[in-house]
Amino acid sequence: MTEKANILMVDDRVENLVTLEAILEPLELNLVRAHSGEEALKRLLEDDFALILLDVEMPGGISGFETAKYVKHREKTRHVPIIFLTAFGEDPERMFQGYETGAVDYMHKPFIPAVLRSKVSVFVDLYRLKREAERLAHRALHDDLTGLPNRTLFLDRLEMGLAYVERRPGRIAVLFFDLDGFKAINDKLGHEAGDQLLVEIASRLRGVLRPCDTLARFGGDEFTILCLDMSDDHSALAIGDRVLRTIGDSAVVLPGGDVYITASVGIALAGERRDTPSALVRQADAAMYRAKERGKACFEVCDGTGDQRRVGVHAALPVGGGAN
Numbered sequence: 001m002t003e004k005a006n007i008l009m010v011d012d013r014v015e016n017l018v019t020l021e022a023i024l025e026p027l028e029l030n031l032v033r034a035h036s037g038e039e040a041l042k043r044l045l046e047d048d049f050a051l052i053l054l055d056v057e058m059p060g061g062i063s064g065f066e067t068a069k070y071v072k073h074r075e076k077t078r079h080v081p082i083i084f085l086t087a088f089g090e091d092p093e094r095m096f097q098g099y100e101t102g103a104v105d106y107m108h109k110p111f112i113p114a115v116l117r118s119k120v121s122v123f124v125d126l127y128r129l130k131r132e133a134e135r136l137a138h139r140a141l142h143d144d145l146t147g148l149p150n151r152t153l154f155l156d157r158l159e160m161g162l163a164y165v166e167r168r169p170g171r172i173a174v175l176f177f178d179l180d181g182f183k184a185i186n187d188k189l190g191h192e193a194g195d196q197l198l199v200e201i202a203s204r205l206r207g208v209l210r211p212c213d214t215l216a217r218f219g220g221d222e223f224t225i226l227c228l229d230m231s232d233d234h235s236a237l238a239i240g241d242r243v244l245r246t247i248g249d250s251a252v253v254l255p256g257g258d259v260y261i262t263a264s265v266g267i268a269l270a271g272e273r274r275d276t277p278s279a280l281v282r283q284a285d286a287a288m289y290r291a292k293e294r295g296k297a298c299f300e301v302c303d304g305t306g307d308q309r310r311v312g313v314h315a316a317l318p319v320g321g322g323a324n
Contacts, residue, residue, distance in 0.1 A: 005050035037067030050127035072102040143217040146202040154216035158277040171230035176284035177265040182221040189256035240299035264291040265299035
């Protein structure tokens, strides 16, 4: 079912709003009234609109032209098209003033219903096409289940990060981890429970990472984290420990029972040589498997040469310890 588009109708006279509603009713839109420019600006902050039908003359408050200027100056609303509604004839000077403020068209009262519906339909179709393009673009770069960046977006951000540190001093760390025993939990409790577990882990980690860090889902139960602006190697160790504690310190409540989960984490630090995004991810992946060999629920760090440097261990409750 197609979601109804929001249309904001702004007029100080109730009878004009009623007329607009009657004309536009066949289009099955969500018609929102505003009786002044001030009310319109408030409505625009509350919802996303496909189009504004804005009366030019509104005595007692800010005019239609002034309202349009505020709309176009706001980052959140500047993209919303405006059709001016006026009872005056085609005054070129006034029309030019309207177009200068950002209007896309004029409609003169009394309205010709078929023409008004046709014009509104055009902008509604454009709005829906734009929303669909945004949705497809988001899906191409994000994981459907968790909403996190996917492999493609992560590698793109990593490439930009590497280019950034080439121009100025800085360190980058890539963390690669998966959940210990996830397959057993998935097999025992079912894929729906497994999906809920992944969503919960993603939510927990979002809450403890810095704004400049990027958490991504690579696929399955594999996740990556890009850490920019690392002051030194100890910062990477601190983040690795934080990931282990965040994942393993409390149970995840699932339909089949409470589940304790741990993770094995590999950390790769960008070295002095020019690393590629794929090379750094491979180093972190290899370090993760070495962490698994050491007993899981720990992390291992390698520097830009790919050599093992340090191992951090975090004691965690047994995987699946609470599941029945």
